[in-house]
Amino acid sequence: MLLKMEGISKNYGDVQANRQIDYDLKPGEVHAIVGENGAGKTTLMRILYGMEQPSSGTIRIRGREAHFADPKDAIRHGIGMVHQHFMLFQNFTVAENIVIGQEPGKLRFDRKAAIARVEALSEQYGIRVDPRARIVDCPLGVQQRVEILKVLYQGAEIIILDEPTGVLTPLEVGELLEAIRTLTKQGKSFILISHKLNEVMSAADRITVLRDGEVTGVLETSRTSVEELSRLMVGRPLAAMDKQPASPKEKVLEVRELSVFGSGSKPAVDAVSLHVRAGEIVGIAGISGNGQSELLQAISGLTKPAQGTVSLLGTDVTGKSAREFRNAGLAHIPEDRYVWGANKAATVAETGTMGHQRKLSKLGFLQGRAVKARVSDWIKQYAIKAGSPDNETQNLSGGNLQKLIVAREIAQRTPFLIAAEPTRGVDIGAMETIHEQLLRKRDDGGAILLVSSELSEILKLSDRILVMYEGRIVGELQEGEATEEKLSLLMVGGKRNG
Amino acid sequence: MEQLFDLALFNSALRMLTPILLAALGGALCARVGLFNVGLEGLMLIGAFSAIVGNHYFGSTGAAIAFSIGCVSLFALLFAYLCIHLRANVIVVGIAMNLLAAGLTTFSLRTLFDVKGAYYNKDMVGLPKWDIPLIKEIPVVGDILSGHSPLVYLAIVLVAAMWFYFYRTIGGFRFLAAGDNPLAARSLGIQVRRYQYGAMLACGVLCALAGAQLSLGQVTMFTEGMTAGRGFIALVATMLGQSGPLGVAAASLLFGLMDAFSIRLQGLAMPSHFTQMVPYAVTIAAMFFFKNKEFVKDAQSSGTSSR
Amino acid sequence: ACGSKDNNNAQGSPSASPSNSGAPSESAPASPAKAYKIALVTPEPIGVNPFFQLMDEGLKKAGQEFGVEFKTIESSDPASIEQNLQSAAAGDFDLIITSTFQMEDALKKIAPQYPDKSFAIIDTVVDLPNVRSVAFREHEAAYLLGAAAALVSKSGTIGNVVAVDIPLMKKYTGGFEQGAKSVNPDIKVLVNYVGGFTDPAKAKELALLQNSQGADFVAGMSAVGDLGVFEAAAEKGFYTSGQDTDNTDGKQVILAQLKGTDAVVYETVKDFVEGSFSFDVRDYGLKEGGVGLTYVNKDGKSPLNEAISQEAIDKLKQINDDIVAGKIVVDDSLQ
């Protein structure tokens, strides 16, 4: 046995994040961990990586007990971790980010050698990156690759991937899974955490299921199914979703010839025109980094476009502030819940108030009770594990925060809703809830613009699908005609031919 | 006009900016690891005082500077311990440190030398003035660059050294990394705290040098409050120079030149109040060229989460 | 009825009230029946200001000599002046000496509340029945200094380095310039302000600058910054002068403009103890010897530097006499 964790428990005050967890890993194996948001997956991995100390339990590497006081110890024992939230130095180059900790050179940092090594590494594992690019300028998919290369560079034997596919396109996911397969052949072992059960099924040899900090099952992949896994995770079977055909009405959002400057010389958004009608969900598919973020920011008032117009329900709101967009009828589930969607230090109630503050006010005073009552309602309705509304936002697990944000934005009751990556990093139970709510909103006559790098999500929810590539809309497909293959092709710049 | 620009202007500017530059380099080190050090003034004052004490007791400028470095380092360590280990607010500790320095130097002046206000001794020898062999011969440049105290040259060397450290060495690379994203640095096992301590300690050393340049280089005496706000100017230089060695040097130079320039403006009809504003006004004007990042970008890149 | 006056009576003429004293018949002249308590409240920390240092010394000297209890209370900042004065007045001090115009407001407020207490204020005038005021005519001494500088200068340019541009300093710079021009109407007088009281490094730079602009005599008027001016003078070999105390060194610092605040405090305490204290205004100029210039109307502690000829000193003495006689009127730039 390469790795054996026995009886691991971890308490944060009253919260028992891990209870008596046993987990093991063989050489060359992929052993996945699945579980709901907040089930304790990340915590277990942080313990293994030396970032947290277990309250009790032991870790053995190749049979010998090991204590990791900090990540350095873990790295020395051949453990590498790709964090759920990237641990990258934004202002440094790709190469610098990869070699940090084991830089070439003695005292002097030999950057040339670093670049060479990164290029070699990239070659060896077939993971493409530009070593000279700065991280801030890299799309998330590339950042993910940098993280993996970093771990490989450190010579890890055990590689922890905490939700690695959250930001990847199907193509990239495929590449990643392929890379995992290659690497396992070379003797590396993987711990894979994911909410995407089909990926887990295709990549993993064994699967451990966690619920509320406890192991509820250790399964051989060959002898289990997605259904069994989800039952073990959520504790109940998932209902099948039924989607009625859409009945689109008047245009709610109308975008004409919109262009947005990018960081380089090319415009990030290049003369995009689109519209969304009441009662339909329009999906935008595309590999992340092809201008979706900039497009969304421009049609939610967060950046000013260089050219073109945006109108909401006939009102021209081009270049106006987010306030005016919201007044004109916008609600917005942002793509990054921590950057745009929440104030980590604020309470759950406060994070939940945003956008409602003016509606829930009298003479400029906030109706504190009404706010709390509303947030409490959402907590119940969406089954958000938030404790009380007075809890700090940062204590919510990512999935629960996401549910809070979705609840908040749907409750704005606006004619138009942007839903960007609405289920990123969210467990299947929560995903189900969020999808249901989006559909209900559509059925109530809402216009929804859905942006997702998750093709299955796009396909499942959209009534009409636009594909973005290099800042342009390169294709439009109706619900019936869209397939994963067609979309994938368009997403990488392929021509659409029937 | 000839009254405004003469050789002495540059010569004097170089001398005057040295303490500011040294302290600002220290400030930059701290700023790079997330410690906004408003205590530069106090550390510099302690440096100036202990340099004189050292000189008095050991009778050598070398020993004096060593003594000064030792003393200021102690305070810097205390500073670091409070902020890093005990997680006190950096700014509050900085302000308190300034207060402590003012009180302590005045009090010690009284107890050690039995004088109030100033300690001045004709027999005390200050830092030598170095004539730089080759440079000295060059007509204009020689007059400007030659004949300063060793610390002036050291300051210039330190700018280069810091640049080299930051951008060419592994240690400096990790140092910058620890400041750029402490969470990520810790996840790699980089001891962020160690770098923070190191920065604070180095800042102490630099402030000691800055103080020594003031009390042994520019003059040879200690007077109460003789830093006269230079620590705060250094802080501004740190920020204006965006905590990079070259930027800080440029900012200090700008400030030193403007200061020397403003003195010369005094001769002309303007009241001294307005001439004294010149360096500050020019600094603000300079900032129109070194803009902040747009707050959106800034907030985005400082957000630890990238998803 | 002033408490101090009663005391004065009781002690000024011990035999006049024999019934009053069961104490030893022969009391030593300098030890009164009751030890007086005298406070000196300064408007700012004594710190770098020779003016306050001198007052403190004057008080110490008088206190020891006359056997009174004394205490110096330094105010940390203007906002604490009133509290300090108030506490001193409310305490058991018999005489409270304060100083400078900075204390005027507070004294005007507090002195009337304590009509039985005696106050003295030095360096400005407060017209109240229980306050003695002592004023100085520094501009007269500055005039002498300016004249002396003009006599010493060979280049025809002199300078002065001044702490900050506040009205008070006009008394000095104005007198200085007037005096210099009286000797040499074409003389150029440079003035530079340090912008603070505690910055010898900058004062030094200013002195160096003035020297480079041709000044061969630079008067220091920048509190502790003067030490920087002196250093510049020593380095470049020009001449300079100091303020308040005699800081002549016989080499570069060849003159000192004096202001006898120590003597004034001493006198005040003496008067009080000896019963000759009165609540009036004392004005000290060259005539009264309260201000002056070394070698002219005061001695210098170092021998006269050869940069100043005896001839020049004689001329200056003449000017001094003319001022005393009222033949020369020095403008007080403040009025």
Next chain:
Amino acid sequence: MDRWKKLAASLPGPAAAIALGLLAGSIAIAIAGGSILETYAEMWKGAFGSFYFLTSTLNRATPVILVGLGAAVAFRSGFFNLGAQGQMALGGLAAALTALYVPGPGWFVAIVSMLVGIAAGGLWSAFAGYMDARFRVNLLITTLLLNYIATLFASYMVAYPFKDKTGSAAMAQSQMLDNAIWLPKLFKGMPAHVGLLLALAAMVALYVYLTRTVSGYEARMMGGNPLFAVYGGVRRTPLMLGVMFASGGLAGLAGAGEVLGSQYRYIDNAFVAADFAWTGIMAALLANAHPIGTAIAAFFLVALQTGGMGVEMNTDVPLEIGDVIQAVLILFITVKFVRGFRRRRKEGDPNGAAV
């Protein structure tokens, strides 16, 4: 009620810190050769020993509280205003000049003067905000630099055009205000004046503003995560200008209060020498910019100062050692104060750097 429990749980910390601070102070006193107990007793007396001293402490706390509240409202909104010194100077100067030259009944002139003081400080501060919002010029640096410009300007005004030429005319100060304009004292013959009530009212108002109003909510969210606020429809520039105006306005009011209620004229350098501005900023930081906490911290810091005055007056411990004790106490107490108030952050943010 959870909050109270939390507060109670955080109390032993500060208590231990104060004890440690006092211990460290004892060492300083012992070195200075004073009696420790006596020194602390005098310190206590100097701050609270009599009604006079208590009101004197309150009087001195008045501008510090106002400055602190000003700093707090800016910090809460994520804007770092280090310019209280200049804003206060301009506020004081403007109030003094208004009081001198505007005709009318005393109470009216007093109110107008205060409003003008607020406007002066507020506009100066908003100017820095404007430069940041419009031209992206770093607020931290501008506020710091504008201090110098404002104080020099105020010095000039009272050294030249508006110098008091009555009396000795030796000071850079404005004329004395007519006593009809003086703010009434709270207790006859005691230093504290009506400004204290204004400061307390400002504290309550700020508390209500931050916790109860829509705009206060938006300001706090802006402070926590500006992107979140902007996303949610908060307009950054107007908010920034408004908050900076309020922040500087409070500092301006502090200056005006000192002029109208305490010094009765604008005296050059008086505010700087008393260090009102930095003490106020320190109070705001100590209390994590909580309005009530800020006022308490301000009072506490000022009590250390007036206590130091008591020590200087009644013992042989020299003035400077008072500063040392003060600094030592602050250093130690800061630690626990901050730790007590601060809730633990995920992974520990970079060492509480406030910037």
